[in-house]
Amino acid sequence: MDSVTPFIVLSSILFTIGAIGVLTRRNAIVVFMCVELMLNACNLALVAFAHQYGNLDGQxxxxxxxxxxxxxVVVGLAIIMTIFRTRRSASVDDASLLKY
Amino acid sequence: MAEGGHSVPLVDPTSADGVFSLMWLVIALPAAGAAVLLIGGALAPRAFASFGHLLGTLMPIGSFALSLAMFLQLQGRDEADRQVVQHLWTFIRVGELDAGFDLLYDPLTALFLLLITGVGSLIHVYSIGYMEHDPRRVRFFGYLNLFVAAMLVLIMSENYIGLFLGWEGVGLASYLLIGFWQHKHSAAAAAKKAFVINRVGDMGLSTAIMLAFVTFGSVSFTTISAGAGEAGEKTMTAMGLLLLLGACGKSAQVPLQAWLLDAMEGPTPVSALIHAATMVTAGVYLVVRSNFVFDYAPNAQTVVVIVATVTLLWGAVIGCAKDDIKKALAGSTMSQIGYMMLGAGLGPAGYAFAIFHLLTHGFFKANMFLGAGSVMHGMDDDVDMRHYGALRKAMPITFITFAMGYLAIIGFPGFSGFWSKDKIIETALAENWIVGVCALLGAGVTGFYMTRLMIMTFFGEKRWEKDVHPHESPSVMTFPLIVLAALSVVSGVLLLGGWIEHWLEPVTGVPDHHEPPIPALAVTGLAVLVVAAGVALAVALVARRPVPREAPTEVSFATRAARADIYGDAFNDQVIVEPGRALTTGLVRMDRSVVDGTFRAGVVLVGGIGALTRRAQNGYVRSYALSVLGGVLLVVLALLAVNLA
Incomplete structure (x- = not known):
C-alpha cells in the first residue's frame, strides 16, 4: 500500500511545477512544455492508482x-509556429488581441 | 304610473302553417338582396350598375307582398289564435341558455312589417331617382337591403337574443349609410358619433338581456311574459330601466339624443327610412314589446314618461331654430318619438296609441323627408332654408305632398297626425296633468316650427343662390311622395271604431278605463287651439317680414341654445369627452414613465453589470489559466469540505 505514496507525491510535485510554469512563463514553447508536464503528472497518478487497485482502467x-x-502537440505547435511567423514573437502576452 | 290592466302573457303561440310557413322569406329576400348586391357589386361593378337598383327595389316589394298576405291571413283568425311562431334553427345553446332562431308573428309585428316593408319599398323606389348620378348606387341599395333585413330580424324575433342581433344589424346599417359619402369629413364623423352613442344604449339592452336570463333562465318573450309576475318589482324595475337605456340610444331620447341631428349627413332617403320612419322607432317597439316588464315596474314607467316628456320638448325647441331643413325635421323626429315614448310609458292605456302614432309618423315624416330630398335635388343639394323661398310654384307636386305631411304633423283636424297625437295627449292628461300640459305645449311648438319650415321653403320671396334653377323631381321620386302623402291624410282611419286598440289587445292587454278629468272633446278643442296659436305665431314672426339670407347673430339666449342643440354636444364634451381624454393622456404618460421606466432601468442595470464584468476578458492567456486553476481549487476544496463534514 505505502509503495504508491512516493509516486503520488512525485506526481503532485510535477503537477505543481507544471501549473506554476503555465502561470508564470511568457514563452509559448515553455508554457506548452509545462502543460505536457502536468499531463504526464496526471498519467503517473493514474498508473500508480491503477497499480494500487490492480485495475487496468487507469493504465x-x-x-x-x-x-x-x-x-x-501537433495542433498547438502549428499555432505557435504561425503566430511566431506573423508576429516575430513567441510570447503569450503579445497575443492578446481577443479581448473586450 | 298605470295601475292594473296587466298584459296578456304570450301563451301557447301556434306554429306556422299556410302562408305563415313562408315567414322566413320576409327576412331572407332583403338579406339575399344585400348579399348579392354587396358581393356582386364589388366583383362585377359594371354589370350590376345596370340592374342592381332594380334588384334592390324588388326585394322589399316582395317582402311587402308577403307581409300583406300574412296580415290578411292573421285577420281571418280568432283573436286567441293570433300569435304564430316559426322555429327555424337553434341559434345558441350553451349551458342553460337555449335561444332558437324563432320568428314571432303577432298583431304588433304585423303592423311593423307593413310599415317597414311598405315605406321601405317606397323609399327604395325614390332612391332610384335620388341616387341616379351616384357612382356607388349599387352599394347604396345593398346597404339599404341590409338595413331592411336587419330591421325585420329585430321586429320578428321571438326572443331578446334575436332582437339584439337585429338591433346591432340596424346600428351597423345606420353607420354605413350615415357615412355613405365618406369623403366628406363631417359624414364620417357623424357616422362614428352615431355608432359610439348607440353603443352606450346597447350596453343597457345587453345588460337587460343578461338580467332576464339570470332571472328567468330564458330570453324568450313567451317564457319571460309568463313569469314576469313572480320576479319581484326590484328586478323588473332594473330591467325596465336598462331596456329604457337601450331605447334611448336607438331612438335618440335624452340623454343619448346627440347623434340624430348629425346623422342627417347621410343621403336623404336614409334619413327618411332609418332616421325618421323605422330604425329610430325601434326603441318604442322595444318598450311596447316588453310591456310585460314595464307593467310590473311602475317606477321604470315613470322614468320612461319623464324621458319622453323632456325629449318631446327638447326636440321641438331645437326644431324651431335650425336653418338646415333636414336638421329641423330631425329635431321634429326626436320630438315625435318623444310622443310615442310618452304613449308607451303610460302603460296599457297608451301602448296602442304609441304604435298608432308611430305608424302615422312613419308615413308623414318619411313623406316630408323625401319632400326635403326633392327640394334639395332641385336646389343643387343646398340644405339652408334661408336660400329657399317661393318654391311652391317651381315644385308643385313636392309642395302639395309636403303640405299634406305638414298638416298631418301639426294635427290639422281630419289628418292622420291629428288623431294619433290627440289620443296620446288625451291619455297623458288623464294620467298626469303636468305631463299632459307639456304634451299640449309640445303640440303648439310643433305647429310653430313646422309652419316656419313651410313658410321659409315654399312661400315668401325667392332667396335662391345664383345659377340655381329649381325644377320638379322626376316621377320616380314624386310617385312615393304622392303615395306617402295619401297615407298621411287617411291613415287616421286605423282609429275608426277603436280598431287599432282592439287589434293590439292580444299583445298589450286591455286597458283600464280612466275617466279623463276633462271630456275628450274639450281636450281635442284645446289641442287644436294651442296648435293654431303656434301656427299664428310663426306666421306673425316669419311670414310678415323678409327672411334674411344670413342667419342673424343678434339673437336671444333661447335661439342660441336651440341652434347649439340645447348644448347637448357641449355637455357631452365637458362631462365625457374631456375627462376621457384627460384619463387617456394620463394613462399614456403613466405607461411612458412607470411601465417603460421599469424596463429601461432593468436594461441599464444589466448593461452596467456587463460593462464591469467584461473587463475580465483581458486577452491574456495566463490570467485565464489562473482563473481556471482557482476554479478547480475551489471545486476541490468544496468536495473536501463535503466529504469531511
Missing part, C-alpha cells in the same frame, strides 16, 4: 491521455 486512461497529448 488505459493513461494511454488515452498520451494520444490526446500527441494530437494536441
Amino acid at each position: 488505459i486512461a493513461a494511454f488515452f491521455v498520451m494520444v490526446v497529448a500527441a494530437a494536441e
Whole structure:
C-alpha cells in the first residue's frame, strides 16, 4: 500500500511545477512544455492508482491521455509556429488581441 | 304610473302553417338582396350598375307582398289564435341558455312589417331617382337591403337574443349609410358619433338581456311574459330601466339624443327610412314589446314618461331654430318619438296609441323627408332654408305632398297626425296633468316650427343662390311622395271604431278605463287651439317680414341654445369627452414613465453589470489559466469540505 505514496507525491510535485510554469512563463514553447508536464503528472497518478487497485482502467486512461497529448502537440505547435511567423514573437502576452 | 290592466302573457303561440310557413322569406329576400348586391357589386361593378337598383327595389316589394298576405291571413283568425311562431334553427345553446332562431308573428309585428316593408319599398323606389348620378348606387341599395333585413330580424324575433342581433344589424346599417359619402369629413364623423352613442344604449339592452336570463333562465318573450309576475318589482324595475337605456340610444331620447341631428349627413332617403320612419322607432317597439316588464315596474314607467316628456320638448325647441331643413325635421323626429315614448310609458292605456302614432309618423315624416330630398335635388343639394323661398310654384307636386305631411304633423283636424297625437295627449292628461300640459305645449311648438319650415321653403320671396334653377323631381321620386302623402291624410282611419286598440289587445292587454278629468272633446278643442296659436305665431314672426339670407347673430339666449342643440354636444364634451381624454393622456404618460421606466432601468442595470464584468476578458492567456486553476481549487476544496463534514 505505502509503495504508491512516493509516486503520488512525485506526481503532485510535477503537477505543481507544471501549473506554476503555465502561470508564470511568457514563452509559448515553455508554457506548452509545462502543460505536457502536468499531463504526464496526471498519467503517473493514474498508473500508480491503477497499480494500487490492480485495475487496468487507469493504465488505459493513461494511454488515452498520451494520444490526446500527441494530437494536441501537433495542433498547438502549428499555432505557435504561425503566430511566431506573423508576429516575430513567441510570447503569450503579445497575443492578446481577443479581448473586450 | 298605470295601475292594473296587466298584459296578456304570450301563451301557447301556434306554429306556422299556410302562408305563415313562408315567414322566413320576409327576412331572407332583403338579406339575399344585400348579399348579392354587396358581393356582386364589388366583383362585377359594371354589370350590376345596370340592374342592381332594380334588384334592390324588388326585394322589399316582395317582402311587402308577403307581409300583406300574412296580415290578411292573421285577420281571418280568432283573436286567441293570433300569435304564430316559426322555429327555424337553434341559434345558441350553451349551458342553460337555449335561444332558437324563432320568428314571432303577432298583431304588433304585423303592423311593423307593413310599415317597414311598405315605406321601405317606397323609399327604395325614390332612391332610384335620388341616387341616379351616384357612382356607388349599387352599394347604396345593398346597404339599404341590409338595413331592411336587419330591421325585420329585430321586429320578428321571438326572443331578446334575436332582437339584439337585429338591433346591432340596424346600428351597423345606420353607420354605413350615415357615412355613405365618406369623403366628406363631417359624414364620417357623424357616422362614428352615431355608432359610439348607440353603443352606450346597447350596453343597457345587453345588460337587460343578461338580467332576464339570470332571472328567468330564458330570453324568450313567451317564457319571460309568463313569469314576469313572480320576479319581484326590484328586478323588473332594473330591467325596465336598462331596456329604457337601450331605447334611448336607438331612438335618440335624452340623454343619448346627440347623434340624430348629425346623422342627417347621410343621403336623404336614409334619413327618411332609418332616421325618421323605422330604425329610430325601434326603441318604442322595444318598450311596447316588453310591456310585460314595464307593467310590473311602475317606477321604470315613470322614468320612461319623464324621458319622453323632456325629449318631446327638447326636440321641438331645437326644431324651431335650425336653418338646415333636414336638421329641423330631425329635431321634429326626436320630438315625435318623444310622443310615442310618452304613449308607451303610460302603460296599457297608451301602448296602442304609441304604435298608432308611430305608424302615422312613419308615413308623414318619411313623406316630408323625401319632400326635403326633392327640394334639395332641385336646389343643387343646398340644405339652408334661408336660400329657399317661393318654391311652391317651381315644385308643385313636392309642395302639395309636403303640405299634406305638414298638416298631418301639426294635427290639422281630419289628418292622420291629428288623431294619433290627440289620443296620446288625451291619455297623458288623464294620467298626469303636468305631463299632459307639456304634451299640449309640445303640440303648439310643433305647429310653430313646422309652419316656419313651410313658410321659409315654399312661400315668401325667392332667396335662391345664383345659377340655381329649381325644377320638379322626376316621377320616380314624386310617385312615393304622392303615395306617402295619401297615407298621411287617411291613415287616421286605423282609429275608426277603436280598431287599432282592439287589434293590439292580444299583445298589450286591455286597458283600464280612466275617466279623463276633462271630456275628450274639450281636450281635442284645446289641442287644436294651442296648435293654431303656434301656427299664428310663426306666421306673425316669419311670414310678415323678409327672411334674411344670413342667419342673424343678434339673437336671444333661447335661439342660441336651440341652434347649439340645447348644448347637448357641449355637455357631452365637458362631462365625457374631456375627462376621457384627460384619463387617456394620463394613462399614456403613466405607461411612458412607470411601465417603460421599469424596463429601461432593468436594461441599464444589466448593461452596467456587463460593462464591469467584461473587463475580465483581458486577452491574456495566463490570467485565464489562473482563473481556471482557482476554479478547480475551489471545486476541490468544496468536495473536501463535503466529504469531511
